[in-house]
Amino acid sequence: MSNARRPEGVIRLLLVDDDPDDYALTKEVVAEMPRGPYELVWVSDYESAKEAISKGDYHVFLIDYRIGAKTGLDLVKETQVHALHGPVILLTGQSEDEIDTAAMSAGASDYLEKNRLNAVVLERAIRFARRQWETEQELERKVAERTKKLEAANEALLDADRRKDDFLATLAHELRNPLAPIRNALEILRLAQGNPNAVEQSRQMMDRQVRHMVRLIDDLLDVSRLARGKLRLTFVEADLNEVMQDAIEAVLPIIQKAGLTLEAPRHPEKLPIVADRVRLVQMLTNILGNAAKYTETGGKVTMSAALNEDHYVITIRDTGVGIPPELLPKIFDLFTQIDRTLNRSQGGLGIGLALVKRLVDMHGGFVTAHSEGTGTGAEFQLRLPLKPPETSHER
Template sequence: MCSGHRNRASSGSSQRRGMSIDSQSVRSEQHTEVGFIIARDASILIERWCKRAMEEQPNAKRVHHEALRDQFVDLLAALGRSLAQSDSPDQSLHRFPAIEHGEQRWESGWSLPEVVRDYQILRLVILEYLVETLDRHVRAREVMAIGLALDEAIAASVGMYVSNREQFILAIGQERLEQEKQAKAGLEKWEQIFQHAGWGVAILNAVDHTLQTVNPAFAQMHGYAIEELAGKPLNLCLAPEAHADWLMNAGLVDQNGNHVYESVHIRKDGTRFPVLTHATTVRDEADKPLYQAANFQDITHRKELEESLRRQAEALRQIDQRKDEFLAMLAHELRNPLASLLNAANALRLSGIRDDNVADATDIVERQVKYMVRMVDDLLDVTRISLGKLELRKQRFDLAAAITQAAQISRPLIEARKHELTVHLPAQSLCLEADRARVEQMLVNLLTNAAKYSDPGGKISVMAAREEDWAVLRVRDTGVGIPRDMLLRIFGLFTQLDSTRARSGGGLGIGLTLVHRLVKMHGGEVTAHSDGPGRGSEFVLKLPIGNAQQRPGDSEKDRQTNQVPPRHILLIEDNADGRVTLQRLLQLLGHRVDIAEDGVRGVAAALANRPQVALIDIGLPTMDGYEVAEKIRAELGKKIFLIALTGYGQTNDRRRALEAGFDAHVTKPVDITELSALLAALAPVTS
């Protein structure tokens, strides 16, 4: 019984095994049919899935269900092929392409619950459709097998989703960690700068400008602890007188984004100090102010240095002023004795004495006096140019006349050293618009330099020509030459080639400096050329022609003493030698000359004798020449011609003389030709 039971059991078992083999074969056939149906009816399944998915997941993120239709076509086709070609759905799951569906959902931004529910809806739709289609052929267990296969596919796909997501999160996390690490390193660096900077740094509220954060240097600069300043207004650190300016500067920071300004700050102990501030407004992406960052530098040392430099500059200015005053006084004091010497020489020349020795002595005195006068004038001119006080008086003139005059002035020195002078004038008249006196002065200095630095018996030449819009003058000599290293320095003040030769030749080393500065004032240039020591030298002077045009009859007046009608002249001069010698010279020229030794006597003599001309020295005792001129002009009006006679020859001196009522200004020592020209130009005046 027992065995029978066992046999029945065994027989039953064998039957079940046989049935299992048969059913496996059946399932295989059914899998093929199921796969065929899924592949064939994929569009129907998709429509059902889409409708149900939209009903159950209306808020699925980022990607609309309609956009997944193409993905489900591939998914169902792959599922159908897998079921149709596989003996066992369990074995096909490892290569089941549905896994890609999870990746697509992940890349599209779906959440994990959304992906799982998406698969569940798909599974349910497929199973329901299979039951509807195969209800007469497929047993429940087969449907369950298909369901299990789908479940495993879903699990694999979700697993891939989770894996990708975790890998992404891990990668993002690592990237963020690296960024945070770099950001932390950057913050640490800036924190080090903030904490250890040698200047004050503060972060201020963008609205009320209270101090949010300050570094130790800012706190120390103002004598506070850091915690004492937190939340305090910046005004706490500003001197009261700086508050108004600070409000204006804060507005400029807000308006322009950044601003640099100076202000006065105050320490906790009340001491004030200057500060340079550089403030910047920091804004967010919407251009809304977040805060202000400002650097504060204590510029006490800089201000002290600036004040020191200002005091030094003022001291130098005063030194320059005293130097100018000294040079002007020196020139005045030198001109008085020089005037006496020149007057005496001219008087001897006009005296009619026919003695060769007297004539030679007269020539020597006149030549040396004029040379000394030129040195004094050059020294004063260099000073005036340096201070910007020398003004050019430009006029049209023929360059040939200026060259001839310069040669005449330089000829005594050239002949004394037995040099040969050759002058080559342009074939056609060459007119300039320039200061003729300064052009002559430059040429005289170049000729004098050539004469001094050439051994006796040398050759000197002057050549003039027009080159485009320039008048070019060349002064050549056969003298000592110029070393190459001196060519660029030769125009420096007080520069001389050789001290021994310079002392023997005379001079102060200012002639070439004056030439260089005067030609620059004219907009020209001067250059020096030499092949070296002992090879001579050449100076090339280039002057712009300007607007000068040659016009018929536009010739210069000859500088000669024309026959001057006798004049009644009052000479007011406190220097006895100058007074006597000039009086005698004027008398020899045929003029009637009254004299007065001071201003008071001069005014009285003018009112009593009513002369045609008054020569008035400016530096008179008791009453200076300006006041004398004003008083005489007030009484006699234009009936008298007033000439300022002075050793002060600067532009301001001439201007002041004209403002005081003088008609002309003559610098001592008097050039008798210039004075005679003034007297000759006077209309006959009856007293």
């Protein structure tokens, strides 16, 4: 609305009426209304009314039921005046029940008989119509806002649903994968019973594959426990040096198999920490396992710990494929995998880092990832308090 040049507080009324006498009458009535100031603008035919309404510069529309060959209801419906511009009060020659009903269903706020029109009646009708119209508008704004929020929520749900579908496919694949080499190894065992070399090789192969499956399934169980709030931590006193050693032992076979060097100098001092020891090893194993998985043969993985006042910082760095900057913020989300073609042989479910994030959070710490982009390696930092805050206990 362009009320800029109008004096403040003036209530602008548009009268649509084809009878000059009725205009004169309405003008007199309006002049007597005490709560103004009011400004009454008159148009006398259907087309000028349409034009005036479309300018949208009025607070209330007073519309005669008869406008030439057409009716006020036609005008209300055609211009959507009530929905778009302001409240409508329909004026009629005499009381007619059908007009009353039709007026309301067309969206008019009120309906007045001309021969009973006076300053009190009209002013009250205007006041009520405006208040009601504003309430309606406010309600519609709220509904629109709510609808927008619901749509966004729905979009998020659909997205999560799609990711779950993808995840199911990946899961089936990942669980099926180790079975082929295990079946091979069984066949080799059957054929080469006397050959200790072949037996040992098969045994090692089956051991690796079964371990891999156990890890996958354990991760899955953890995700499901976390989702249901069923995961409990057991905090104990531990030495971070030993925790890191356990993690190294767990990933060493993978690191060696990938042809990588691991540099993890033991910290010269004891590094006391109160934490869930098993979960701490799991977090480090997940990050180290990724470093091994996403680094090409000949690369290097390093791990170190430092004490900063009241917390430890564990840094795990690799010289691998790196992480594109736009994907960095997403890698801790469940089921995020950057490029499955990159590590098809390595597999994975995209839940390792999501678990790390939740677990470190339950310890009152946090995890961050850095990478300068594809091909530049990646660095993960775990920040852990010396002991978890009280609220973390028995979570």
